[in-house]
Amino acid sequence: MGFNFLIFDLDGTLIDSQIDITSAVNSVRGKYGFEYLSVKQVRSYLGNGIDRLLDKTIPKEREIDKSETVELFKFYYGKCLTDTTVMYNGVVEMLKALKSKNKAILSNKTEGFSCEIIRRLKISDYFIKVWGGDSVMGARKPDPKPIIELIKATNSDISKTVMIGDSVNDFLAAKAAGVSSIAVSYGYSDLGQIEQYNPDFIVKAPRDIINIVF
16 A cells, blocks of 8 residues: 555654653652552553643642643653653664655644654654644644644645554544554553554554555
């Protein structure tokens, strides 16, 4: 089939950032006297942006100002943004092999954090667009609007566009937008979760993406 425009999720697809995100979450929890959560607990809440993450990880048992927790998280996360965050094995080789393809990042993480992380990891030049959960006002995955707007902004062919990610939000957004999807099984979702949403392809490693898109 072949694809000419590749839209990548970030966390759990290109990078493993769960430890740094957990650190920031626990810094916020510690500020209010709550016990720390494990990486596994926090990982189960990832993929929906900062607001939803804090909804799940900051107890509502007492009145806490939501905007304050968001700002605290941004502060703490900004301090540890790439302390332990790394690219998955094979990502750089995959990006090099796909150099001739137009590629974008569409994360539910904020655009600013997304751009800074890939800048620090030295892979910015591989992408023509980097969008976050705040790039298209009022819309983030699984809403299809960011995918549709990315296709328009890059003058891409929807029939030659594929969404590559690890979570339900990626697969639902792709289906609603009318584009194909590739699921990576090495990310934050287990295979059983992935298979429930019937992505078009499932890969075990970044290198497996290469043959599919060509």
